[in-house]
Amino acid sequence: MKLLVPVKRVIDYKVNIRVASDGSGVELANVKMSMNPFDEIAVEEAIRLREAGLASEIIAVSIGPAQAGETIRTALAMGADRGILVKCEGNVEPLGVAKILQKIVAAEAPGLVILGKQAIDDDCNQTGQMLAGLLGWAQGTFASKLELEDGALKLTREVDGGLQTLFLTLPAVITTDLRLNEPRYASLPNIMKAKRKPVDEKTPQDYGVDTTARLEVLETKQPEARKAGIIVENTAELVERLKNEAGVI
Amino acid sequence: MAILILGEHDNSHLNEATSRTLSAALEIGNDVDILIAGEDCAAVAGAAAKLNGVRKVLLCQSPLYAHMQAENMAALLSPLMADYETFVTAATANGKNIAPRLAALLDIQQISEITTVLARDTFERPIYAGNAIQNVRSAQEKNVITIRTTAFAPAEAGADAPVEILAVGEDTGLARFVGEELSQSDRPELSSAKIVISGGRGMGSAANFDMLERIADKLGAAVGASRAAVDAGYVSNEYQVGQTGKMVAPELYIAVGISGAIQHLAGMKESRIIVAINKDEDAPIFQIADYGLVADLFTVLPELEELL
Numbered sequence: 001m002k003l004l005v006p007v008k009r010v011i012d013y014k015v016n017i018r019v020a021s022d023g024s025g026v027e028l029a030n031v032k033m034s035m036n037p038f039d040e041i042a043v044e045e046a047i048r049l050r051e052a053g054l055a056s057e058i059i060a061v062s063i064g065p066a067q068a069g070e071t072i073r074t075a076l077a078m079g080a081d082r083g084i085l086v087k088c089e090g091n092v093e094p095l096g097v098a099k100i101l102q103k104i105v106a107a108e109a110p111g112l113v114i115l116g117k118q119a120i121d122d123d124c125n126q127t128g129q130m131l132a133g134l135l136g137w138a139q140g141t142f143a144s145k146l147e148l149e150d151g152a153l154k155l156t157r158e159v160d161g162g163l164q165t166l167f168l169t170l171p172a173v174i175t176t177d178l179r180l181n182e183p184r185y186a187s188l189p190n191i192m193k194a195k196r197k198p199v200d201e202k203t204p205q206d207y208g209v210d211t212t213a214r215l216e217v218l219e220t221k222q223p224e225a226r227k228a229g230i231i232v233e234n235t236a237e238l239v240e241r242l243k244n245e246a247g248v249i
Numbered sequence: 250m251a252i253l254i255l256g257e258h259d260n261s262h263l264n265e266a267t268s269r270t271l272s273a274a275l276e277i278g279n280d281v282d283i284l285i286a287g288e289d290c291a292a293v294a295g296a297a298a299k300l301n302g303v304r305k306v307l308l309c310q311s312p313l314y315a316h317m318q319a320e321n322m323a324a325l326l327s328p329l330m331a332d333y334e335t336f337v338t339a340a341t342a343n344g345k346n347i348a349p350r351l352a353a354l355l356d357i358q359q360i361s362e363i364t365t366v367l368a369r370d371t372f373e374r375p376i377y378a379g380n381a382i383q384n385v386r387s388a389q390e391k392n393v394i395t396i397r398t399t400a401f402a403p404a405e406a407g408a409d410a411p412v413e414i415l416a417v418g419e420d421t422g423l424a425r426f427v428g429e430e431l432s433q434s435d436r437p438e439l440s441s442a443k444i445v446i447s448g449g450r451g452m453g454s455a456a457n458f459d460m461l462e463r464i465a466d467k468l469g470a471a472v473g474a475s476r477a478a479v480d481a482g483y484v485s486n487e488y489q490v491g492q493t494g495k496m497v498a499p500e501l502y503i504a505v506g507i508s509g510a511i512q513h514l515a516g517m518k519e520s521r522i523i524v525a526i527n528k529d530e531d532a533p534i535f536q537i538a539d540y541g542l543v544a545d546l547f548t549v550l551p552e553l554e555e556l557l
Contacts, residue, residue: 129349138423161431214358229539235552
């Protein structure tokens with residue numbers, strides 16, 4: 001069974017986001033970029049399935065600018081087998097991404113597509129569910145545990161009240177939550193080896209997908225900052241202020 | 250054209266997230282219907298019909314919808330949307346699971362987790378864990394929207410809208426429910442509690458969370474946690490507050506032993522009053538706290554329990 005793992009290049013999670021003063025977006029110049037952390041979990045899960053003998057090949061896909069090729073190399077260094085870079089300039093919305101992935105799925109016929117549950121830049125949390133809808137496949141979102149049994153997938157997912165377990169028919173789309181696994185670091189030899197792994201370059205036009213944005217971003221602004229508070233001396237003062245000043249207890 | 254809300258419930262109680270969703274929907278337009286889909290959930294439809302501003306409630310009962318799985322829910326919703334211009338649901342685990350699948354079936358780019366309605370086609374939504382706010386306008390004929398419940402007040406009850414029975418939709422047969430482990434607690438629900446007390450890695454162990462729970466019981470508060478505390482196994486996933494966990498905006502948020510990573514702040518910085526208790530005076534949590542107490546939580550918590 002082939003596994004398809006879409007990965008997104010985003011601003012590194014440790015970077016403090018700065019909003020451009022003209023309201024056009026966030027500052028991207030000289031900012032450290034990394035693989036979306038949830039996608040690292042997706043790559044790791046795919047590698048574990050292959051290591052357990054349950055998958056034959058892992059294909060990492062990224063849709064974005066030429067530099068998204070680096071994100072694919074990261075996935076290859078972790079252990080993915082080959083890559084597909086779909087080059088496009090500008091922002092591609094989740095629906096556009098899902099439509100491109102739908103075409104790649106048609107060409108590659110994977111048994112599972114494993115994605116991060118959300119990208120930490122736009123916080124949309126849409127692509128996996130959209131892809132499953134377009135394909136007419138089962139979707140296992142916010143996964144914290146995966147078990148493959150006789151052509152079916154037993155999946156535990158994080159829901160509002162706790163955990164839910166489902167059986168999904170294959171093929172299926174999985175989106176990863178934080179507790180699914182801890183992604184490995186790529187070793188130096190594997191980083192070197194990754195440079196020789198094949199990466200196909202494509203464009204949205206190759207797949208006949210129109211990635212024109214449906215939503216117009218009118219402005220990107222800074223959130224209102226909270227007013228600085230005070231440091232209290234001790235617990236008694238804290239309780240007194242919460243009761244008499246803030247009136248919240 | 251009309252607006253359809255997907256109601257959030259557990260087959261016996263209507264979740265407050267739905268009345269908050271209704272408030273958001275009424276800012277977008279007037280003809281707002283609520284779909285209650287589930288198993289033996291007529292009482293939930295009755296509760297939804299009482300919310301002020303609802304035109305009618307659609308009730309669809311079948312074991313197919315007992316756990317609101319996305320495959321069958323989207324199959325039910327997709328044809329219904331012929332009569333509606335806008336679909337709105339809360340950004341709960343169910344809403345996040347179902348809405349994008351529906352959006353894709355309708356060829357719509359979804360707008361996730363709006364916090365403000367600026368016009369019927371223009372919305373504010375946080376990006377980058379709330380470190381930036383985007384104004385987005387949709388030129389689409391129809392929209393699929395999820396709302397951040399903490400940004401909208403619940404609609405009041407008092408009305409008596411009609412309840413219409415809806416035929417059961419297609420069974421996709423794609424997913425089968427096996428079971429669930431839901432936390433049992435008499436405390437208020439985390440995302441709607443008036444007071445939340447959360448612990449971080451500084452709590453040191455699962456057993457130490459008992460101290461927070463005793464204080465929560467005195468305050469009528471819900472207990473939350475940072476990702477670090479969940480990853481360390483002190484509490485389970487449903488406690489997590491943050492960018493990828495639950496969003497909370499209570500009257501009072503007490504952060505205990507939480508340093509304040511941006512991913513955590515994203516989930517609680519809209520709280521009215523924030524209290525931080527941490528022995529590290531440089532912890533970023535103090536930068537957004539209304540009241541900070543630089544002290545060892547193991548000294549403070551017993552004192553707090555006694556003083557409340």
